[in-house]
Amino acid sequence: MKHEIQRYTPSERSNHWAVAILFFLAGLSGLALFHPALFWLSSLFGGGVWTRILHPLLGVAMFVLFLIMAIRFAGHNRLNANDRQWLGQMGDVLNNREERLPEVGRYNAGQKLLFWVLVLCMLVLLASGIVIWREYFGQLFGVGLIRLAAVAHALAAFVLVTSIIVHIYAAIWVKGSVDAMLTGKVSRAWARKHHPGWFKEIGRK
Amino acid sequence: MATQDIIARSATTTPMPQVRQPGEVAKLIDTSKCIGCKACQVACSEWNELRDEVGSNAGTYDNPNDLSAESWTLMRFAEYENPDSGNLEWLIRKDGCMHCAEPGCLAACPSPGAIVKYANGIVDFNQDKCIGCGYCITGCPFDIPRISQKDKKAYKCTLCSDRVAVGLEPACVKTCPTGAIVFGSKEDMQVHAAERIVDLKERGFANAGLYDPDGVGGTHVMYVLHHADQPSLYAGLPDAPAISPLVSLWKGVAKPLALLAMGATVLAGFFHYVRVGPNRVDEEEDPGEPTVHTVDPSVHVVDPNKQP
Known part of the structure; x- marks a missing residue:
């Protein structure tokens, strides 16, 4: 398989994987406090107290690196009319009938939608996380707001984790995607099949 | 207290021991008998070996100004001008953990066993299992737990669970000079309260009553209030507390x-x-560059499907 088209630069790849690593660390430490059935995950971080100390720090680091990545990729993720049609043909998407779908550019509608869901989740997680970060911000907020933030934090975390499960599965499902983010390169055939609009665009350059 | 008496435990989804049936205890605080001497605060500090930092006066008799990790009980003073009688009433309430039958702190705590409820009704924090997240504060309808700045652990009144376990009354009860704080079985305390309420009603407090709010399943610290119709008069005691x-x-x-x-x-x-x-790309079918297809003139492509 000839991988000749550059899809991600080394900086973009490093940025993505740094966010991914921090997502796993923040996610696992958060899940430890999410439900008693997962409290054992706190052992991975050195116990419950360390989990409480580390989780918000990991979360803030994840947010900062995600913000940089989001600024890099936001321009490619504007939804258009084709995207609405693409989302309406979910049956064709899920059954690998790409030839029936409207032309996809650098990102398909699913990827774009995921991008904006992640942006929203990250913003909610940061804001609510600060409100419930008892060690530094416990005195600043009333209990009513803290209760609301606790619910918002758990809800946004749930949406984020579920979205990332879909994201990871999509990468496993569409062969060549993991390689694209690891090595930065995709084959011409891959680009033509999955992102024909993008393929044409880079052909013109 | 014995482990078989731990009938509820934070962050635990399976049933806790239920076979033993010891009676429930309760502390009854009669606000109509309280003189605001703060002996209960001193006794609490002494028995529990707590020495809070000396604060500054904020213009009220409340001393310290608020509960803290080292002040587990506090007299809260409220001045109330009764519109019916025209009297100025000094309403003094000993604040502290209410030991709810349905504790919001325990429901909110994410650390298994950091908060327990004993069969006698006492809700206790196990600081060795506390992770310092402060969710207990978020869950509490009475704003009681406090995180220590020394060790980032949550503290509150234990109802002297160590004393009660060996048949002693809580330190605040033992020291109260007017008998405003009494301790015994929850049933006996309700009977005692009823007698006090009859007495208060005879003295003109028509709305005297017992504060044992149903919203949290009842409490194991109860108040006799002169104005049970308006608990919030007593320095913001919640009218209808619930999780x-x-x-x-x-x-x-x-x-x-x-x-x-x-x-x-x-x-x-x-x-x-x-x-x-999986969704795979068939690289074999890749026509490659959409450029001119060069064919070696010596090679003859034979395609049997193609009609001549």
Whole structure:
């Protein structure tokens, strides 16, 4: 398989994987406090107290690196009319009938939608996380707001984790995607099949 | 207290010991008998070996100004001008943990066993298991627990669980000079309160009553109030305390459902792969560059499907 088209630069790849690593660390430490059935995950971080100390720090680091990545990729993720049609043909998407779908550019509608869901989740997680970060911000907020933030934090975390499960599965499902983010390169055939609009665009350059 | 008496435990989803049936205890605080001497605060500090920092006067008799990790009980002073009698009433309430039958702190705590409820009704914190997240403060309808700045652990009144376990009354009860604080079985305390309420009603407090709020399943610290119709007169005692619906949503059925949904998403992915399969690019079919196809003139392509 000839991988000749550059899809991600080394900086973009490093940025993505740094966010991914921090997502796993923040996610696992958060899940430890999410439900008693997962409290054992706190052992991975050195116990419950360390989990409480580390989780918000990991979360803030994840947010900062995600913000940089989001600024890099936001321009490619504007939804258009084709995207609405693409989302309406979910049956064709899920059954690998790409030839029936409207032309996809650098990102398909699913990827774009995921991008904006992640942006929203990250913003909610940061804001609510600060409100419930008892060690530094416990005195600043009333209990009513803290209760609301606790619910918002758990809800946004749930949406984020579920979205990332879909994201990871999509990468496993569409062969060549993991390689694209690891090595930065995709084959011409891959680009033509999955992102024909993008393929044409880079052909013109 | 014996482990078989721990009938509820934070962050635990399976039943706790239920076979022993010791009676419930309660502390009854009669606000109509309290003179605001703060002996209970001193006794609490002495018995529990607590020495809070000396603060500054904020213009009230409250000293210290608020509960802290080292002040587990506090007399709160309120001045009330009774519109019916025209009298100025000094309403003094000993604040501290109410030892709810349905404790919001215990419901909110994410650390298994950091908060326990004993069969006698006492709600106790196990600081060795406390992770310092402060969720107990978020869950409490009475704003009682405090995180220590020394060790980041949560503290509150234990109802002297160590004393009660060996048949002693709490330190504040033992020291109260007017008998405003009494301790015994919850049933006896309710009977005693009823007698006090009859007495108060005879003295002109028509709305005297017992504060044992149903919203938290009743409490194991109860008040006799002259104005039981308006608990909030007593320095903001909640009129109808209950675990906030937000806390119930946060710690209730929503999270197991969310876990189920996350697991289902993983399974959906797996079975999609099994049934539909991966989306592969057939590199063989790649026509390559859309440029001129050069053919070696010595090679003759024979395609049997092609009609001549």
